[in-house]
Amino acid sequence: xxxxxxxxxxxxxxxxxxxxxxxxxxxxxxxxxxxxxxxxxxxxxxxxxxxxxxxxxxxxxxxxxxxxxxxxxxxxxxxxxxxxxxxxxxxxxxxxxxxxxxxxxxxxxxxxxxxxxxxxxxxxxxxxxxxxxxxxxxxxxxxxxxxxxxxxxxxxxxxxxxxxxxxxxxxxxxxxxxxxxxxxxxxxxxxxxxxxxxxxxxxxxxxxxxxxxxxxxxxxxxxxxxxxxxxxxxxxxxxxxxxxxxxxxxxxxxxxxxxxxxxxxxxxxxxxxxxxxxxxxxxxxxxxxxxx
Numbered sequence: 001x002x003x004x005x006x007x008x009x010x011x012x013x014x015x016x017x018x019x020x021x022x023x024x025x026x027x028x029x030x031x032x033x034x035x036x037x038x039x040x041x042x043x044x045x046x047x048x049x050x051x052x053x054x055x056x057x058x059x060x061x062x063x064x065x066x067x068x069x070x071x072x073x074x075x076x077x078x079x080x081x082x083x084x085x086x087x088x089x090x091x092x093x094x095x096x097x098x099x100x101x102x103x104x105x106x107x108x109x110x111x112x113x114x115x116x117x118x119x120x121x122x123x124x125x126x127x128x129x130x131x132x133x134x135x136x137x138x139x140x141x142x143x144x145x146x147x148x149x150x151x152x153x154x155x156x157x158x159x160x161x162x163x164x165x166x167x168x169x170x171x172x173x174x175x176x177x178x179x180x181x182x183x184x185x186x187x188x189x190x191x192x193x194x195x196x197x198x199x200x201x202x203x204x205x206x207x208x209x210x211x212x213x214x215x216x217x218x219x220x221x222x223x224x225x226x227x228x229x230x231x232x233x234x235x236x237x238x239x240x241x242x243x244x245x246x247x248x249x250x251x252x253x254x255x256x257x258x259x260x261x262x263x264x265x266x267x268x269x270x271x272x273x274x275x276x277x278x279x280x281x282x283x284x285x286x287x288x289x290x291x292x
Contacts, residue, residue: 016042018069028230033090070095113216116239118246120271122150124216128236129245130192133292134177135216136236142229144193146177147220148211151246152292155253156180156187157274159208164200164221171195171224173232178221180208182276185284187292193232195224212273249291256282 014025015033025038033039070082086093113124123129128136133152137145148156163179171177176188200222204210211219226232237245250271257279272278276287 014038015068116243118151118243119250121154121246121250122216123242123246125239127216127242128192128233128238129242130190130236131245132174132190132192133249134189134192136192136233137216138229138233139223142225143198143223144195144226144229145220146192146222146224147215148180148189148292149246150215151249151271152189153212153215153219154271154273155275155291156182156288157212157277158182159211162204162208162211162221164205165197167197167200169197171197173228173235185288187284187288189221189292191224192236193224193226194228195226197222198225199223253291256287 014022014027016022016039017025021042027036068084068087070084082095086095090096113126116123116125124135124137126137127149128138129149130136133149133155135147135149139145159180159182161181163181165171165178171191171194173191173194175191177191179186179188201220204219204221211221213219253275257275276284279287
């Protein structure tokens with residue numbers, strides 16, 4: 001299967017627009033048709049028009065079945081050659097269920113992100129960044145993968161242990177979502193979104209160093225089913241906004257540990273890997289918890 005990427009879903013065409021049923025409609029539900037209010041409304045509208053209740057009757061007859069691409073192909077989650085053979089009845093599609101299950105279990109299907117540079121810190125193009133340095137990546141079926149960004153990982157340094165939430169935990173935006181422990185210190189990372197935890201990264205419990213080494217792939221902490229996705233994402237940084245945010249945080253950090261933060265930031269050099277370990281005299285609360 002071709003590699004897939006995260007996406008700024010607000011720019012994606014709804015399947016009803018792709019199928020030419022409506023002229024303009026962009027998906028705001030990560031192509032999770034089964035929970036989409038617009039999709040249900042379109043179904044009711046066509047039923048009132050006297051059409052059969054089956055999805056086959058609801059879809060436009062002017063399009064041949066082979067011209068309808070799978071919703072995962074529309075977002076890059078499947079090869080572009082993959083066509084829908086189930087008339088977008090995603091809830092009863094074996095392929096849709098298989099792909100969702102696979103994506104939940106295996107982060108490696110998502111190719112490495114493309115990075116922007118923020119004073120040497122990596123900022124992935126297609127991830128949303130919370131002001132508490134948690135990242136959120138919108139994935140297929142409406143799920144969101146969460147972790148700690150490069151800045152946060154370098155700040156905390158060598159984590160001894162992660163404490164992750166139990167499956168089914170309901171998180172609100174800004175709640176403590178997972179906890180990192182180093183020596184006798186702890187820091188709780190705020191949830192970037194509201195939702196229910198559906199999976200956690202068990203490998204991170206056995207090998208916490210994965211978060212430092214690969215914060216945006218192997219270092220993911222959990223998957224959640226978001227309940228207020230559209231409104232929550234409006235409050236997060238994305239793209240160039242994320243770069244500006246991390247740059248401002250880097251300069252704030254440098255102000256704590258150097259006399260000339262702007263000059264140091266402008267060098268564009270590689271940031272330190274274990275900032276707390278090198279500047280413990282600053283104290284955990286000041287150096288770590290004031291950012292995370």
